[in-house]
Amino acid sequence: MLGNFKYSNPTALYFGENALEGLHQELPRYGKNILLVYGGGSIKASGLYEEILAILKKEGKTVIEDPGVMPNPTVEKLLEGSRLAREHQVDLILAVGGGSVCDYAKAVSVSAHCSEDPWTKYFLRMDDVDNPIIPVGCILTMVGTGSEMNGGTVITHPESKLKIGHVFGENVYPKFSVLNPVLTYTIPRRQMVAGFFDIFSHILEQYFSGEDDNTSDYLMEGLMKSLIHSTRIALNDPENYEARSNIMWTATWALNSLVGKGKSMDWMVHMMGQSIGGYTNATHGMTLSAISLAYYRYLLPYGLPKFKRFAQEVWHVRPEGKSDEEIALEGLHALERYMTELGVALNITELGVTEDMLDGIVQGTFILNGGYKVLTPEEVRQVLKASL
Template identity: 35%
Template structure:
């Protein structure tokens, strides 16, 4: 286990009616706030009105930036930063899922940056200051409510990139599982797949000595495998929604990655799918993950897959190692397709191999992906190809 510094500065208010705390938390930083949200469902389900009521009680003036896309665009970031600069806004409140929160984070940094907002996406070192970010979460998926990561897309150039800074970590987040009741099956399933993928990216590592991190990762995986299908079948099951929401936060806030994680592998590949085809992030991850697993399975990696198969899926440890590994991979894919109802191939998403060469080159950023197993552009292209079947 290598050296690390662990720090998460987000104050979490978890449970029913915790929205009553958001106004006083924002008030500590600003009397004006920009509310960032997506397609407008929060105005139909009452969450927006509840938010405004808390701002009114605390005498906070608010401005709106709606219409944030599922893969948030740089254009929205530019617009939000412009509003904040013109109105003298010193706080941002994201109400929605990871896309709204990611957009809010990028706006918070862009507001304090004199150049173009895309600069801070491609170079995180340019983030020297940011205005405080707050969130009211409505989708368990990205974990953005409790970390400093932000992923932004530039579709004019087919780019989807991540940036990060401790300055972007939300000051406070409201996690009310009831706010996820209205999330449709498709996005509940994709969100569950996203949580699982975050956990896999940290779990499948060549770094040794992270026993505690591995056991915590397995607990998150088992939670998702158990509660994901329940939430899809019973959207108002509080226990299922609550467990998924809490798993989402802990899968990607450093708890299971610090000290052990390699660079991620599947996410860079999926970001290219989203950049070129605007697919639902979790669906892309669910299709790519089993293919990546099969591609990297070898004599060197098999023991980690055995650990996964026996500890998470309960496969008989006395079986042949490769039988355990392949069974675990099969069970993973079957979970995504049969239990969550996610498409099993890129072809089902009407994706062909037209851009695979360019996507593969961009995924490795001109070098290689130095993850669990180092991947070249050719490796990535082969993984894409295997997902067409």
């Protein structure tokens, strides 16, 4: 393990079929006014909405509703939610849904009392929070982003075709999250598999970096193997509790900052994927899957030992009679076969990207270091073209 780091995580997790009962422990800690944030009508159709309202009523809370959070929350929606939270003097934001709803809730939490335009402050300038923050709690109905236990939030600006994420500090993490695997059963298959790959991508982007003997890499290999095993079961039996519970737990640990400790990290798949999302409004997990194979094939020569290790430790590729490069490439072939099993997008053309969009997508891609190669804008273009 190289370097020095601090690890702490302030989010309390309530996990299991009775996890919703955790609200009775958490809600008394906060004031009366609750902003209930959710997406479409699925939580009403499932009965979850009424169940949550009954708990809030029992705890003596006043509920202000903020429905209609879209899969890629927009600046306009953020401003609407921030106004609601401010005008009703909200004491807690309770997000019910998947990663987009949780992301949005955190964005509202830092924006409601912001004295300037939050898009400029937090997503263009990437400033820290220096205004009051409204606490957030999450009830998950879809897994993938890990937003239930981290400070990340992603907002889209449709007019400029920019989709930008900001990872805030511990002060913005949800104070608590409710994780009941049963609540994920009704998610449509395409959303389900997009979430599965989102989890996998979070792990890969932290894994493909560094050259030291790092405990975090061993943890990630275990998470990846568990995820592969459980997602294959869930594809055939979406209501298999054991599989869905393992997937939910893996999603949380894939991006609550634990496995990135002691490592540099490579988030270029997310940077390109978010820029693609700004142009296409495509599902987040699909933007990651569509760019991943092209990117990792490009990166492989620069991080060959780790790609070889990935092939052997995660996919059990036999090394006999093969060069290191052949072993590594076989690992990426195994990844591609798995992605095909899942049914995720394998190229950006599937998402509606055309060659005339590439200039804008390149311009909207933040180039980060930390991986085995710092890309130039022209290399970003090459990867995008290879993924068409």
